[in-house]
Amino acid sequence: MSNELNTLLITLYVxxxxxxxxxxxxxxxxxxxxxxxxxxxxxxxxxxxQHLLGIASERR
Structure with a gap:
């Protein structure tokens, strides 16, 4: 996972x-x-x- 995505997800969570x-x-x-x-x-x-990484199902 890239630093930008990681930062986005942390900010979203907070x-x-x-x-x-x-x-x-x-x-x-x-x-x-x-x-x-x-x-x-x-x-x-x-x-x-999952959406941002393009994962369509939970199996992936």
Whole structure:
């Protein structure tokens, strides 16, 4: 992964985690069941990275 893509994904993660998701009122703190492996911000960054790298399926 290039430095530019790495920087973009880190910036996206910080922005989502600090500004966007708390403002929407999303919280998984009081949801019954097992704690998720990935946070919402991590999942969105992973989807963005897959799209930018041209990965069409999760098998790749």
């Amino acid at each position: 922005h989502l985690d600090d500004c966007v998701l708390p403002g929407l009122g999303w919280s998984r703190d009081h949801v019954p069941g097992r704690k998720p492996v990935l946070s919402d911000a991590e999942l969105l960054c992973l989807a963005a990275a």
